[in-house]
Structures are given as C-alpha cells and as structure tokens.
Amino acid sequence: MAVYKRTYRRYDGPLTPQWSRFLVLTRYSLYTLFDSRPFTAFVVLSAIPLLLSGVLIYLSHSPMARTLLQLPGPIIKIDPKFFRQVLLNQGWLAFLMTAWAGPGLVAPDLANQALPLYLSRPFSRAEYVLGKMGVLFLLLSAITWLPVLLLFGLQAGLEAGWFKENYWIMGSIFLAGMLWISVISLLSLAISAWVRWRMVASAFLFGIFFVGAAFANMINGILNTSWGHLLNLGHLIFGVIWPKLFRVAVDAAGANPHARRPHLPPGMVALAPLPIPLWQACMVVVVACAVCLLLLNRRLRAREVVRG
Amino acid sequence: MSGQAQNRIVFENVSKFYGEVLGVNRVNLLLSAGVTSLVGPNGSGKTTLMNLMTGLIRPTNGAISVLGIAPSEPEKLARVVGYCTQFDSFPPSVTGREFIQDWLRLHGFNHQETSRLAEDALARVELTEAAGRKIAGYSKGMRQRIRLAQAISHHPTVLILDEPLNGLDPKARAASMALFEALGKEGMHVVISSHILHEVDRISDEVVLISSGYIVAEGKIPDVRTEVKEHPMQILVRCSQPGMLASRVFAQNHVVEAKLQNDGRGILIRTTNADEFYSLLNRLIVEDGMQIETVAPADDDVNSVYQYLIGSDGERI
Amino acid sequence: MNQAGTGAHMWITSQPWRLWGHQIMAIVRQELKHNFFTRRGTWIYLLAFGPVVVFAIDAIQTPGCAPCSLDEDTSLFAATFQLYYMRFGIFFGVMGIFAWLFRGQVVQRTLHYAFLAPLRRELLVIGKFLAGALMAIVLFGAGVLLSFSLVYWHFAARGYDYVFHGPGLHQLAVYLGVTALACIGYGAIFLTLTIIFKNPIIPGIAMLGWETFSGIFPAMLQRLSVSFYLKHLSPVSAPSDGILALLTVVTEPVAVWAAVLGLLLLAAAALALACARIRTLEISYSSEQ
Ligand SMILES: Nc1ncnc2c1ncn2[C@@H]1O[C@H](COP(=O)(O)OP(=O)(O)OP(=O)(O)O)[C@@H](O)[C@H]1O
Ligand SMILES: [Mg+2]
Numbered sequence: 001m002a003v004y005k006r007t008y009r010r011y012d013g014p015l016t017p018q019w020s021r022f023l024v025l026t027r028y029s030l031y032t033l034f035d036s037r038p039f040t041a042f043v044v045l046s047a048i049p050l051l052l053s054g055v056l057i058y059l060s061h062s063p064m065a066r067t068l069l070q071l072p073g074p075i076i077k078i079d080p081k082f083f084r085q086v087l088l089n090q091g092w093l094a095f096l097m098t099a100w101a102g103p104g105l106v107a108p109d110l111a112n113q114a115l116p117l118y119l120s121r122p123f124s125r126a127e128y129v130l131g132k133m134g135v136l137f138l139l140l141s142a143i144t145w146l147p148v149l150l151l152f153g154l155q156a157g158l159e160a161g162w163f164k165e166n167y168w169i170m171g172s173i174f175l176a177g178m179l180w181i182s183v184i185s186l187l188s189l190a191i192s193a194w195v196r197w198r199m200v201a202s203a204f205l206f207g208i209f210f211v212g213a214a215f216a217n218m219i220n221g222i223l224n225t226s227w228g229h230l231l232n233l234g235h236l237i238f239g240v241i242w243p244k245l246f247r248v249a250v251d252a253a254g255a256n257p258h259a260r261r262p263h264l265p266p267g268m269v270a271l272a273p274l275p276i277p278l279w280q281a282c283m284v285v286v287v288a289c290a291v292c293l294l295l296l297n298r299r300l301r302a303r304e305v306v307r308g
Numbered sequence: 309m310s311g312q313a314q315n316r317i318v319f320e321n322v323s324k325f326y327g328e329v330l331g332v333n334r335v336n337l338l339l340s341a342g343v344t345s346l347v348g349p350n351g352s353g354k355t356t357l358m359n360l361m362t363g364l365i366r367p368t369n370g371a372i373s374v375l376g377i378a379p380s381e382p383e384k385l386a387r388v389v390g391y392c393t394q395f396d397s398f399p400p401s402v403t404g405r406e407f408i409q410d411w412l413r414l415h416g417f418n419h420q421e422t423s424r425l426a427e428d429a430l431a432r433v434e435l436t437e438a439a440g441r442k443i444a445g446y447s448k449g450m451r452q453r454i455r456l457a458q459a460i461s462h463h464p465t466v467l468i469l470d471e472p473l474n475g476l477d478p479k480a481r482a483a484s485m486a487l488f489e490a491l492g493k494e495g496m497h498v499v500i501s502s503h504i505l506h507e508v509d510r511i512s513d514e515v516v517l518i519s520s521g522y523i524v525a526e527g528k529i530p531d532v533r534t535e536v537k538e539h540p541m542q543i544l545v546r547c548s549q550p551g552m553l554a555s556r557v558f559a560q561n562h563v564v565e566a567k568l569q570n571d572g573r574g575i576l577i578r579t580t581n582a583d584e585f586y587s588l589l590n591r592l593i594v595e596d597g598m599q600i601e602t603v604a605p606a607d608d609d610v611n612s613v614y615q616y617l618i619g620s621d622g623e624r625i
Numbered sequence: 626m627n628q629a630g631t632g633a634h635m636w637i638t639s640q641p642w643r644l645w646g647h648q649i650m651a652i653v654r655q656e657l658k659h660n661f662f663t664r665r666g667t668w669i670y671l672l673a674f675g676p677v678v679v680f681a682i683d684a685i686q687t688p689g690c691a692p693c694s695l696d697e698d699t700s701l702f703a704a705t706f707q708l709y710y711m712r713f714g715i716f717f718g719v720m721g722i723f724a725w726l727f728r729g730q731v732v733q734r735t736l737h738y739a740f741l742a743p744l745r746r747e748l749l750v751i752g753k754f755l756a757g758a759l760m761a762i763v764l765f766g767a768g769v770l771l772s773f774s775l776v777y778w779h780f781a782a783r784g785y786d787y788v789f790h791g792p793g794l795h796q797l798a799v800y801l802g803v804t805a806l807a808c809i810g811y812g813a814i815f816l817t818l819t820i821i822f823k824n825p826i827i828p829g830i831a832m833l834g835w836e837t838f839s840g841i842f843p844a845m846l847q848r849l850s851v852s853f854y855l856k857h858l859s860p861v862s863a864p865s866d867g868i869l870a871l872l873t874v875v876t877e878p879v880a881v882w883a884a885v886l887g888l889l890l891l892a893a894a895a896l897a898l899a900c901a902r903i904r905t906l907e908i909s910y911s912s913e914q
Pocket of ligand 2: 354355356394470
C-alpha cells in the first residue's frame, strides 16, 4: 500500500472578483505601451490640438484678451460645427494611435502561441477580447470624447444661456466618439488576429481607410454614383453619421472632379448623385463590426488545426 | 593563411555580445578533423559559436576562419559547410524532397545532380519513404532528420549540428551517432552540440566545454582531464577496510573529501593530487598489508570533468 | 563522401556568371512557388483587379455606350490610373509583396536556409527583387490591361478605331510601361526598407506621405520620390482640381528618357543600399514581433 505524505496544499486564499479579472490584461498592456517613450510622447502631443481649441474658446469669450493680442472681433463661432471639427481632428489622431498600439495587443499573442496560456486560466475568450479592447477604449477615450466634453464644459461655463440651447451636443460628442472608437478598435483587433503580424496589421488598417477611399472615389467616378462610398468607412462615419449627430449639413457626396458627366437630352439638368442615406451608412458600419467579431471568434481559439 | 589553418576551424579571440548580453567571450579554439563536441548547459553559448562559424551572426571582436575561409563569404563557406540549426522551421507547404532539392538548386547543381544528391541524403537518414509528404505533417524526429539530410546533402567537409539528437528515438539516435562517427572517421569535421554528455563522449575525438560564454576546457577527454589537475579528482577504492583507509588518508592535506560507499566496502576519495595519493596507497598496501580489490578513477569521462568545471550536475542517463 | 560532389563543383567554381544566373533563377522560381498563388495574397489580387470589375460593370450597364464620349472616358481612365493605381493600388500591393520577401522569411524563421546556401547575399537580394517585380508587374499589368480593354471595348467600333488606328495602342504601352516602372521603383524602395528597418511599416507610411506631398517641395528633393518620375510619364493628363491637383500636376517638364533613367537609377541606388546592408545582416529571430 502506498502511503502519501500530504504536503501539497492548493491555494485557498482570497481571489480578485471574477467580473473584474479581465482588467489585468488591460493594466499590463497599458504598462507595456507606456514603456515606449515615443508612444508616451505621442499621447502627450495629441493633447496639443485640444489645448489650442481651449485657447480659441477662451479667446472668443474674452474681449480683453483679444484686445491685448490685437485681434479683431470674435475669431470663431463656437457651435456644433466647431465641436465636430475638434472631435474629427482627435479622431484622426486616435486612428494613428490605434494603428500603432492596436495590432501589438493581439498579434504577438497569436504569433507566439500565448493564447492557450491565457485560456487555460479561468479566463474566457470574451474576457480576453474585453481586456484588450479596454486598453484601446481607455486610451482613445482619453484623447477624443472625454477632453472634448471638457471643452464643452468650458464653453458652457463661459457663455451664459448657451448650455440650455446646446446641451444635446454632449450626447453627440459622446456617441460620435464612441462610435469611432468602437469601429477602429474592433477593426484593429480583428485584423491583427487575422494576419498575426503586427506591422502588416498596421498597414492593413491604413489600407482599409485609404485604399477604401480611393476605391470608393473610383467607383463613384466611373459609374457616376455615390454607392462607392459604401466601401469608404471613413466617409460613412465622418461624412454621413457624424453630421447627423451634430445636426450639420451632410457632406456633399460624389464631389469628384473625375466623375463622368451623364449625357442628357438638351434642356435637362444633371442631378448630382444623392448622398448615402443614414440607414445605409449605419448598416455598413454594423456589418463591418459584425465581420470583425466573427473574425475574432474564428481566430481567438486555444487550439487550431493546421492545414497541410 | 598557414597550411594548418587550411584544414582547421580557427577562432581567434572571438567575442559576441547581443547588445549587453554576453553570447561568448574571448574564445580561442582550434578544431581539427574528426568529431568535436561542444558541451555546456542551456544558454552557455553553443548555438552562438555555431552561428558565428557559419556566418549567420558576426563576431563583435576577433576573427574566425573555417578551413581558411572567412564566414563573411557565404558563397565559398557554404560549399564546405553543412549546418543543421536548432530552428525547427521550414518553408511553408514543401515536401521533404522539395525542401532538399530547392536548397540544392541554390548551390547551382543541375537537375540530375540535384535529384541524385537529394535521394542520397534522404536514404542516409532513412526518410526516402516519407519524402513525398509535406513537412508540416512530419513528426519532430522526422523534421530533425530531414534537416540533417539537408545539411549533408551537398557533401560538405564541415558538418555543424546543433543538438542533432533532440527528439530522436533510441533507434534513430543510434543510427545518427553511427553516421556522425563514420563521417568523422572519413576525415570530415563534425561539430556537435549537446548537453547530454553521456551520448556524445563515446563518439567524440575532442570535447569543448563551455559555460556562460567562456570556453572552460578543450581537448581529448584524457587531456582535458590533466589540464584541470588543480581540480579535485575522484578515485574509487574498493577494499575490505574502508574505514581504516579513510582515517589514514585524511591525514594528508591533498585529500579533500572521503566518502564511504553505502555497502561499506568502498570509499570515494576526492584529491587534488592524484599522484601523491597513488603513492600513499602503494605504501599502505606494502607497509600495512591493506587488502585492495580495485582502484579506479571515478571520473575519466566528460561527465565528471563537466561537473568539476561547470559546477553543476551533468545529466546522467 | 566529400568526393562525390566534386564533378559538379568543378563547373560551378569555374564559371561564376553561369552559376549566378542559375542561382538567381532558382531563387526566383522558389519565391514564385511560395508566394504567387497563396490565400495570403488574395487582397493583392483585389487591389489589382478591383478597377477591372468596376469597368466591367460600367461596360455592362451601358452597352454600346451611346451616351458617353470617348474623350471623357479616356480621361476617366487616366484619372483611375493616376489616382487609384499609381497612388494606392500599386503602392499598397507592392508594399505587401516586397515587404513579405525578406520579413516574411524572418517571421517564418526560414531566412537562415538562404543564408546558409553558397550564395552571394547580393544575389539573394537581386533574385528576390526580380521575383517580386515579376509578380507585381504581371498582376498590376494585367489589371491595367484588362481595365483599358474594357474601357474601349464598350465603345465597340469607335473604341476599336481609337485603339488600333488612333493613339490608343501607344497610350496602352505607356500605361504598361509606367506600371512596370512603378512596380520597380516602389519595389526596390520597399525591399530596402524591410532590410534596413525592423518595422518597415512606419517608414512605409512616411513614404506614402512623402510621395503624396513631395509636389510642394523644391524640385531637387522631388527627384527622390518615385511619383516625381511617374508624373512625367503619363500619356494623358488627368483632370484635376483642389487637393488632387497636388498629386497629378507636373511642375517642370522632364524628358521621358530622363524620367525613366532617373527612376531606374533611384531603384538601383536603393538596391545597392540593400546589398550593402544585407552583407552584414544577422539572423536573429527571437527579437521579432
Ligand atoms: N538573439 C539574441 N539576442 C540576445 N541574446 C541572445 C540572443 N541569442 C542568444 N542570446 C544569449 O546568448 C547566450 C548564449 O545563447 P546560446 O543560444 O548560444 O546558448 P546555447 O548554449 O545554444 O543554449 P541551449 O543549450 O539552450 O541551446 C544566452 O545567454 C542567450 O540568452
Ligand atoms: Mg542552442
């Protein structure tokens, strides 16, 4: 009969709560990101346009400062358009940041077969994605809608009565920012899970927006429509959805110098192609996000059967 | 280049740093034809030495020449060198045969010559049957052998093998060992790295012991043994009265340690001066009439030299 | 056993040129085998043949093309070529193909096989470059050729006249030539970037910016961009206004031969840099990713 000395004891001390466990990934990924000095510098630099906007807002309400600087009249009108423009600038910075940081979150894990290690812990695939997305959400929120909301607060504080008429802009800023953040972080995670190679994933992210836009313009030009924009995520979000959110005029679609002019019988005037309707833009965005989720679902698995 | 260097592998004061990490430091080596084993624990710099020899990495300091050729001239070097690396990776979706043929085509061999050499090599590692299958579907041992086949396929005179026995079953292991030994006897330079000493010491003409980036000993196994004379040496004495022997030898200051065997009929002595000890033993036999069954050095294999020098247990199999 | 190969070794060492040719052929063949028809490369086909699909839809939509004008479609094709193919399609496609040639092998950890062959490393650069250029030229050349054919095919007899009895054939030749030059120019630069930089994407993106906006820099500096030479070669000038004008406008005319020569010299300089760098390149897979 074998006699075992029972010296081994499993850990039975306290544990962190299950629901917040995924934040471990977020925390450590953030540490790793900020270990890179260029990245930290980039984050700091992306606050500069915000500071400038803040100064603009201040100047437009302070006749005193304007006289000191010898500027004539109010320089700029602070209206929904202004906030959209500020958010748009931050949106592009956020895109650069995503292209930089996003692929590094997932691609190395997959390339080095680290996923089985994560998933062999009490840690689900959804929590993994949540943990990694959390990094992007925190970072991107911190340079997009959060500071723009602060600017909104500044403006509301400086101009009496303005808030009452414009309070809805807060919701627009939040929704517009979150929409953009969600789309680009999902895209970057899905692409990097798919190609498993960080730098290629970055290039792909650029390609999706730039080549997409070029392709869209080509389609619009050749076929004289605006349908091509359905392939142009940047236009759909910035040019169709955002204007609706900020209640400004929709960007003219098909403003394309190469568009073939339709040849009509004399006396008839050619109509410019209609802009993409909101519901179509929303649908394309939803479909794009769904495809990303599908890709993540396909790729983020603890084991994989290798073909060949 | 002197005539000697023409058929040797020479390291002259070679150092390699990976940034701040030390790969190897101040290596001076002279390897002649035959089987040479590079032995050291993980991370000691064996792969680094081999990569330096084959030009995959460049030394931070010093010069290397392989049969008179500098590793920075791959067009000449690779004709005489075959290197089986420790990277277990292959081009995507190739079969074993294509893998070797593609490589031989890069040498400039024509079609028939390529096929002939490839089949030769495949036969030598007994992979002819599996050669038509994709490498992605090979087992670890098969992958190891197909890489070996590639390294010998162009008939090099220097064969460098990084842990070539990894992942091989006992039969394939024995076959590979026999192959290396035969190649060494034919006058090739065969350089093998391993941490499993027990395996390589039997076929090695020379060993190089390496630890934390430094060469700690090199030469024929017995030479290495004398070279490290200042290190304590172990001698096993089997006799009827080990206790008495112990009491006598302990008076000597060259004896560092004496350990009774469990069965009470033997004693293991560690001494810094073996010659002194042997003459003492002679005196004890002659003057005291002590009964001695056997006297044997307990460590005349690489394994124990390794223990002295590297200060950790060599793995015994 | 080292005697067995000596017969073969003899001719190999006595005729270096023949050997080099043989080795380059072997590299090209292997690269094409491993990279040409892969699922991984599907998106490059999309880039190359996307416009073909669009022109095909157009041709089907307006059969016989009663309402359109030949001049207008000619300039439409010119615009597509300059703004889509030159600027994005070929740029990103070539980036994908050439970045993969060396970096892909590092990622797959197979570059050491090439480095352990008795091969001058310069030949490796040249062989890979040729394979990549061949791949890119065939793909994008076919895309341009098919698009061009579709544009004039749907004009039926008028289109046939324009191509075979008018300026069409010459324009097509120039388009194909420019495509090939673009593949060579961008390809050489990307190949070099992937050898020099660990992560060539950031310099690659910087290059996209440079190629796009170099038009506003002094002419001396513009000569360092591929698009500078390509702009001078387009057979039909695309209509342009606004920000797009920057991409197509020709600041100061340069003779065709000078533009071609300049571009080839730029490519050669880039490749020379790559050759110089690869001689000292070390295999180090661990620090990737
Ligand atoms: N590319 C690299 N970058 C940084 N350090 C490296 C690199 N390659 C090796 N080293 C370091 O150099 C030292 C020697 O490594 P090497 O691979 O030569 O050891 P080894 O003897 O082959 O070990 P093993 O038995 O595990 O294969 C180690 O400390 C290692 O960490
Ligand atoms: Mg090793």
